[in-house]
Amino acid sequence: MDNHSGVGVVDKTAAILSALEKGPATLAELVTSTHLARPTVHRLALALEHHHLVGRDASGAFVLGDRFAQLAASVGEDRLVSAALPVLTTLRDRTGESSQLYRPHGDQRICIAAVDRPVGLRDSIPVGTTMTMTAGSAAQVLLAWAEPERMHTALARAVFSAADLDRVRSRGFAESAGEREQGVSSVSAPVWGTAGTVIAAVSISGPIERLTSHPAGEHADAVMDAARQLSDVLRRTEH
Template sequence: MNAVAVSTEERASGVGVLDKTSLLLGVLAEGPASLRTLTEVTGLHRATVHRLAQALECIRLVTRDSMGRFTLGPRIEELAEEAGRDRLLESADRVLAELRVRTGASARLYRRHGDLKVCVATAEGPGTGRQARSALGVALPLKAGAGAQVLLAWEDPDGITEAIGRGGFGAVTLTKVRQQGWAHSLGVGELGFAAAAAPVRGATGGVVAALVLDGPITLLSRAPGRLYGGLLIDAAARLGAVLTGWPAQNS
């Protein structure tokens, strides 16, 4: 997790419990976190963090993944949808459509929800034949595929160790993804298909989504990351710029 400690004096409301809650949710916006991580990043007392996290869990603003880490709960997404303020998705349709036109492959955006990756936006390539498996809203385990590698590779050390323990990917694979900035996979979910992915980063640099191209190997080749990694990194930077408020370079 790339979250950084935020001073409790910044943008303080004057209501202590609200400011502390805001700190916790800000950390969890970067991904799942243990009680220890929440305590270290926020600078709050462990007992305070535990009490607030449990209270937020009761009202579905926070939940836990299969490893017991705290993560944003379903009510967060419901509120965002109700408010209609999801800037990432507002920009995703245009970026995905451009990738589809340039490559002929399907372009998708995945977000992590606990131990799942969820397709939150998609632009289907002509005749790719994977609409059912990768349709909008479909949730898949984080155990295989280029998108899953990207969503896990920039986890904190504890998170990476846990991911390796679940048997999805090895340390060498995830280290290589971090070094090259993209991931690719062949034959995951369906023989004859390939995929490449790059991370979309939020305001603090944490990975908030995976931008994925997938299609037949005959279209993407047996080295889709080397072929399209640079294109995906540039497109992901454009999406990330929407979240940070800064223009993406080379866009």
């Protein structure tokens, strides 16, 4: 394969990123593997780091940056949405409650798919609705595995704590009662993308009178099953 596009800076940048695909590398190792001049590698690596396309590990070596995980999540979103409706419908039928799928959207979260309970009192969230990342079980799930800076920024204003997010990570789900809206309970679980990051949260929500103040006791297994199904869809369609 011809690695030369005729645009020098792009070819050099691609060479650095290709080298980092193999794992962490020091500046000297990047120079050796790319056959580029040390000042060029240093300048481009720092520029890529500025844009989060390159990062550093605990030893200071260069690694691929978290921007790639974000881009992978965006690529996977179409597959995720197309797979979501049958999974959310099954979840709705299994629990008897409205079901939703949320993804991060800046400092908020956005509903990208939803299936409502057909009759009776329900929590209806239209697709496209943006909601807070500081309250609710879906917010807890999306923050529990988020990068530290994002997590700490949200926790400064959140109704839940860092200890609550620790529990979410250990249990694999979150529950809330009256956090986001008075009288509403919810249960959420993470959807994992192919890059090993949480890219979405599957939820059910409904009136606290029906779901109780501890809805996970009855519904956590169903919500986690739905989240696993969507994670499996992304893994199967990775290529």
